[in-house]
Amino acid sequence: MGKEFKINQEQLSQLNQLIQNLSAEQLVWVNGYLSGIINGKPNAVDVPVISSQKSSESITILFGTHSGHSKEIAMDLHDKILALGFDAKIQGLDFYQKNDLKKEKYLFxxxxxxxxxxxxxxxxxxxxxxxxxxxxxxxxxxxxxxxLGDKTYKNYCQTGIDFDQTFSKLGAKAIIPVQTSDVAYEEVAEQWIEKVIGELKNLVPELTASTLSASTAITKKKFNRSNPYYAEVLEKVRITTSDSEKEIYHVEISLEDSGIEYKAGDSIGILPNNPIDLVDLLIDKLEDDPERIVTLGEKEISLFRALQNKLELTVLNREVLEKYKAITQNKDLELLLNNEDELEAYLYGADAYDLLEDYPGEITSDQFISILRVLYARLYSISSGPSSNPEEVHITIASVRYNRKKRDRNGACSSYITDEINAGDHLPIYIDKNESFRLPDDESKPLIMVGAGTGVAPYRSFLQEREQNSAKGKNWLFFGNQRLKKDFLYQLEWQRFLKKGTLQKLDVAFSRDQEEKTYVQHRLKENGKEVFQWLENGAHFYICGDKKHMAKDVQTSLLEIIQNEGGITPEKAEEYLKNLKREKRFLLDVY
Incomplete structure (x- = not known):
């Protein structure tokens, strides 16, 4: 038996007497104050003056998210608005009553x-x-x-832009212009929040004169892309055979004393370094001095370090090509940009050096680095259960290597980890929360999990978590890879889960072990009747892996199963799947 930490009746009475007269903002501060004491830093807590004044302005913060980033930003904004002395409500768009829209005074x-x-x-x-x-x-x-969006896609940030334009057409007034952000969103989000807060301060300036933010209290340090945690690598093990066409590693990373927490379904963000040979090629092509100091934003840095650590080199997108064309006026590049199919084919695998080689033109080093994107973190699905690994996080990494135009190419992050990082080294990391890929709150609900290659990673996390919590829900895993004897990732663990009863069913598809290729969607259709029964019994259906091929094919197969086993029309099958999405029982983690 562990120690009893309960307080006595007299202490409880005193505590209740204290908190019943506190406002919501004061309770937030007390929570932070107590956290400071627990962490041994009570002197670091400044006592804020919480304004007794309140603004009567109606403020609503709404978020619409797939991964959870929008929610995280909304909560940051909400905290800062409350600290100003305003009342504000925060809500996900799926719970927002649309009839309230016409009543909104301030809507973020x-x-x-x-x-x-x-x-x-x-x-x-x-x-x-x-x-x-x-x-x-x-x-x-x-x-x-x-x-929020990703410039890799043509219709970048389209949803937010559409909302902004439509609000304006309906007569609403934007207090600041719509702000768009690429995958490296943290800094843009912080700036946007500060602009919003600045506008609100102008509304009732006397409120803010006596109000200090409750965020001065001690809270857990927030690690993100711009402020990563440097975590020690505990172990790195190759989990495909040495003669496999796939080079896949299991990596275990320490979170000890970091205060970092995660949930099953989350991803880990790792800040990579660009391959040195690619950096050298670019500098030679630009005919520049690698040690020459250049300016990135407000910082000065050597050209070599800028290209290796700060700018995206291994991946191009439409925006980079458009900016490059504007400088070089290359006519062939203009033709490429006007042909969607050819553009998509070119962007798949081309890097910054290809751009200089394939579409030459007059451009200086400074101009070239000005058009490149910030080097963004690579996200990897977490493959460990947090309950059974409280101070560790595990990931499953496939090393990206290919040859294009007689030049060997390497992934910026995967090859960096697999080639250069060993146990004892440190990686800059942060947790990327994924609210759209969670275990059900009801642990009795069944799970159908479909993944190919490293797409199986989060299911290891799911099963570890369900085992640790003695969850009663049944679990069914569909896993695919190339070859049984070379690429059966975590084979012994799945067998242990089966033996223990944590995993009820395991169906595998190894595409290259026979003449006719077999994939996970084929196994799914072979079990169509039972898959549909599980769905009818409340199963949550998960897909993790390649977006363009595997995930698309699995969804198509699932629709066929729903239509055939449900005896309904294709239109009704689409509605059935849409309802699964609304109920958060059809969940995707695709890339």
């Missing part, structure tokens, strides 16, 4: 864009409503929109 929306310009599931209903004929006029509403 943070929303991501999913896929090729689609609204995330959470935002679909309000998106359709404001674009429909029943949308209300909003002459009394002031608003601001932060749009």
């Amino acid at each position: 929306l943070i929303v991501s864009t999913h896929g090729e310009g689609e609204a995330p599931i959470q935002a679909e209903e309000l998106y359709e409503y404001v674009h429909g004929t029943r949308a209300p006029k909003l002459p009394d509403t002031k608003y601001a929109v932060l749009a």
Whole structure:
């Protein structure tokens, strides 16, 4: 038996007497104050003056998210607005009552864009409503929109841009212009929040004169892309055979004393370094001095370090090509940009050196680095259960290597880890929360998990967590890779889960062990009747892995199963799947 930490009745009475007269903001501060004492840093806590004044302005913060980033930003904004002395409510778009829209005085929306310009599931209903004929006029509403997206996709930040334009058409007034952000969103989000706070301060300046932010209290340090935690690598083991065509590693990383927490379904972000041979090629091509000091933003750094550590070299996108064309006026590049199919084919595997080689033109080193994106973190699905690994995080990494135009290419992060990082070394990391890929709250619900290659990683986390919690729900894993004897990732662990009863069913597809290739979607269809029964019994269906091929094929097969086993039309099958998404029982972690 462990120690009893309960307080006595007299202490409880005193505590209740204290807190019953505290405001919400004061309770937030007390929580931080106690955290400071627990962490042995009570002197680091400044006592804020919480203003007794309150603004009567109505403020609503809405978020629409696929991964959870929008929610995280919304919560940061909410904390800062409360600290100013305003009342504000925060809500996910899927719980927002659309009829309340016409009542809003101040509306702040943070929303991501999913896929090729689609609204995330959470935002679909309000998106359709404001674009429909029943949308209300909003002459009394002031608003601001932060749009999250990925410049790899053509319709970058389209959902947020659409909301902004539609709010404006309905008569609402933007207090600041719509802000768009690429995958490295943290700094942009912070700037957007500060602009919003600045506008609110102008509304009731006397409120803020006596109000100090409750965020001065001690809280857990926040690690992110711009402020990573340097974690020690505990172990790195190759889990495919040496003669396998796939080079896949299991990596274990220490979180000891970091205060970092994660949940099953989250990812880990790792800040990579560009391959040195690629950096050298670029500098030679640009005919420049690697030690020459250049300016990036407000910082000065050597050209070599800028290219190795700060700028994206291994991946190109449309925006980079458009900026390059504007400088070089290369006619062939203009033709490429006007042909979507050829552009997509070129971007798949081309790097910054290819751009200089394939579309030559007059451009200086400074001009070239000015058009490149910031080197973004690579995300890897976490493959460990947090309950059974409280001070560790595990990931499963496939080393990216290929040859294009007689030049060997390496992934910026995967090859860096597999070639240069060993036990005892440190990696800059942070946790990337993924609210859209979670275990169900009801542990009795069944799971159907479909993954190929390293897409199986989060399911190791799921099963470890369910085992640790003695969850009663049944679990069914579909796993695919190339060859049974070379590429059966975590084979012994799946067998242990089967023997113990944590995993009820395991169906595998090894595509190259026979003449006719077999994939996970084929195994899914072979078990169509039982898959549909599991769905009818409340199963949650997960897909993790390649977005363009595997995930798309699995979803197509699932629709066929729903249609055939349910005896319904293709349209009804689509509606069935849409309902699964609304109920958060169809979940994707794709890339």
